[in-house]
Amino acid sequence: MRLKTLVAVLGVGAVVACAPVQSGPTSSGTDEQTGQLRVWLFDEVNRGPKEAVVKEAISEFQGKHSGVTVDVQYIQVSSRAERFKAAFSDPKSAPDVAEFGNTDLAGYVSAGGFSELDLGKWDESKDLVPTILDTAKVDGKTYGVPWFVGVRALYYRTDVFTELGLKPPTTLDEIATTAREIRQKKPELIGISAGGKYLFAALPFIWAQGGDLAKSDGGKFTAAIDSAEAKAGVAEYTELIKDDICPPATCAGNGGDASVEAFRAGKAAMTIGGDFNRKSVDASSAAGKYGVVPLPGKDKGSIAPAFAGGNLLGVMKGTQRKTLATEFTQLLASKKYQQKMYTAMGNLPTFTDVQKQVADSDKFLEPFTKTLQSGTKFVPVTPAWAKIEAQAVVPTMLQEIVTGAKNVDTATADAAKTMNAAFTS
C-alpha cells in the first residue's frame, strides 16, 4: 500500500513538476571590442572564389580592428536547419554573424535567434532595393542585410524556336500555347519543363493573376490561395504539367533543380530558371543555344512578379560582440564586397546602383535585373510559413491537381485550410 502511494505521488509529481527542456539565447549584455568573431557562411559547390573574397574582407576588417580575429566556418545548406536549431538552443556553439536564406528569416527570428539591426547609421543602406530589403524584415524590424538576390526568368532554346519559327512568349497565356505547339511538332521535347514541386515557378503565375498565397491583416495571416485570382494562376500553371506539354509521369515529382536539369539535358524547349543556374546550363548540352527573357505577365509587355530569393547576413542574438558583428556584417554586405562577390560567384547584388553597373557590363543579366526592377514578391513573412513549407502544402496541392486527384477548387480549398491551421497555431 505504501509503495503504491509512493509511486502515485512520484508519478503525479513528475508530470506536474517536470516540463520538457527549454534553453536558449538571452542577450548577454556584454559588448566586447576584442577577441574572436565567429562567422557562419554557406558552403558552395565551388567555394574557392567566395572564400577568396571573404578572406579579403577579413584582412581589411582585422586591419582596422587590432586584437580582433575573424573565424569563418562554412556550413552545408542541406543541414542548415539542424545547425541553426542547435545554435539557437546552445549559445556557446553559436556564431556571431551568419549567412542565411531569406525564407528562413521569420522562423529564426521567432526562435529568438537573430537580433535587430540598426542600419540608420550605415550610409550605403539607402541604396538597397526596397522590395529586397523587405525580405529582411519581420513586423517592420530589420534583422539582416540582403547579401545577394536570386530571381528566375524564362530560359528557352534559341535553336528550337528558330527552327519552328517561334518567338518567345510575350504573355502568360502564350507560354502554354507555345509549349504545346513545340511538343506537337517535336514530340521528343518537353514544351516547358515545369515541376509539380517547383513552388518558385508556380508563384509568378499566381502573382501575375493578382492572387497571393496569403493576406496579412495587421500581422495576422489568412490563406488567399483559394481566391479567384490565385486559382486562375494555379490553373494556368498546372495546365503546363499535362501530357501535351510536360507529362505528369516525368514532371509531377520535379522541383526546381530537376526542372532545370531536363533543360540542361536538352530534353526541354523552355524552363523557368534563375540567374544562379547560368553556370550549370553553360556547362550542359544546351550551352550556346539558349536565351533568357523575363517571365511575361498577364498583359503584353508586362513582367510577372518574381520570387525574391536570396541570402541575408545577420547578427546572432547571443553574441558578445554586437558592435563588431554589426560592423563586419556591413563590411561584407557593402557595395564594394557585393561587387567582388558578383565577379567571383555571379551573385546578383542588392543595391540599385550596383545592380545597374553589373547589368550594363553583362548583357546576360538584363532579363533578371529587369525582372527585379519591375517588382518582386515574397512568401508570407511568418514562422508559420516554415511549417507550411516543411509540410509541402503547396507542392502537394499542385501535384493533386496535375494527377487529377482533385480539381483546382478542391485542392486550393484544402490547401487553404491547412495553411490557416498553421497560421493560427
Place this chain on the structure above:
Amino acid sequence: MTAKGQGRTAFAYLAPALLILGGLLAYPIYQLVLISLYDYGQEQVSGGAPLEFLGLGNYQNLLGDQQFWGVLGQTVAFAAVCVVGTLLVGAFLAILATRVRTWVRMTLFLAALGAWSTPAVAGSTIWLFLFDANFGFVNEVLGIQGFSWTFDKWTAFGLVAAQVIWCSFPFVMVTLYAGIKAIPGEVLEAAALDGASAFRTAWSVMLPLLRPIILVVTIQSIIWDFKVFTQIYVMTNGGGIAGRNLVLNVYAYQQAFAASEYGLGAAIGVVMTVLLLGITMFYLRALKRSGEVL
C-alpha cells in the same frame, strides 16, 4: 536464506539490467509522453516562447486529422504485404537451402548476406537506379524505356515493398534455416518410418517445432516493416506525388519534425508505440491460448 533475503539477492542481480532498461527505455518513453502533452516547437525549445500545456490537444488534432487515418491504413496494409512477402521468400529460401548442395547454399547465403548488410539508403538508391525510367537496367531489359515506376501510387508502393522484402528476407531465411537444422534427425526419421509424405512431415512435424522461431521473426518483421522510413523517403522522394505514398514514420517526420512541431511528432510516436505494443500483445495472447509455451 529467508524468502525475503532471496528476493533481495534476486533484485540485486537484476538491478544492473533494470538500470540499463530504465535509462534506455523508460526515460525516453517518459520524455516522449511528456513532450506530446505540450505545444513544443522550435520557439519553445530555444526559449523564444513560453511552454504551453495542451493536455491531450496534440492527440485530438492528430486523431481528428483525416490524412492521419488514411496514412495509418496505408501503413498497415503496406507493412502486412512486406511481412507476408518477407516470411514467404525467407521460408522458401530456407527450405531450399536445406535441400541443395553446399556450394549452392554458400552462394545463396553470401548473396543474402550482401542484401542484408547493404545500408538502407544505398540499397534504395541502387534500386532507384535499376528502375530508372530512362536509363534503368530493368526498363532496358523489359523494353519499356520512359516508364516511371515511382509515379503511379501502386507501382511505387510495389517497388518499395520489393526493396523492403529484398533487404529483410535474409534475417528470416538464416533464422529459419538454423531452426530447421536444429530439428532432431530422429523425429524426422520416425515420421518417415510411419510413412508420412514430405508435405505431411513439413506440416505436422516441422511446423509445430518451428513455431517459436516463426513467432519471433514475425513479430520482428511486423515491427520493422511498420516503422519503414528510409525506403519510402528515398525511393518516393519523401512520400510520393502529392503524398500518396506516405507511411506513418515519413508522415510524422514531414508533419512534425521537419515542421518543428515536436509535440505533435511525439504524439505520433506514442500512438505508434501503443499500436505496436498492442499488436505484439495480441499475437502473444493468441499463441498462449492455443497452448504454446512461451
